[in-house]
Amino acid sequence: xxxxxxxxVVLLLVGGCVCVFWAARGDAPRWARGVAKATLLxxxxxxxxxxxxxxxHSGGDD
Numbered sequence: 421x422x423x424x425x426x427x428x429v430v431l432l433l434v435g436g437c438v439c440v441f442w443a444a445r446g447d448a449p450r451w452a453r454g455v456a457k458a459t460l461l462x463x464x465x466x467x468x469x470x471x472x473x474x475x476x477h478s479g480g481d482d
Contacts, residue, residue: 436462 436459442448443456 436455439448439452439455440459443453448456
């Protein structure tokens with residue numbers, strides 16, 4: 421069951437990356453541009469969460 425869930429997540433991530441590439445080319449339909457925006461927003465949120473956790477861990481040593 422866990423393998424199935426992880427496979428679905430990986431397929432969604434790959435699909436999002438394809439939509440980002442397609443939208444960057446400029447000839448993507450509206451739904452693909454929406455998926456690309458959602459993918460980029462999710463990546464920014466993940467990057468921001470990673471940066472906050474790093475700054476909390478490394479900031480207390482001084």
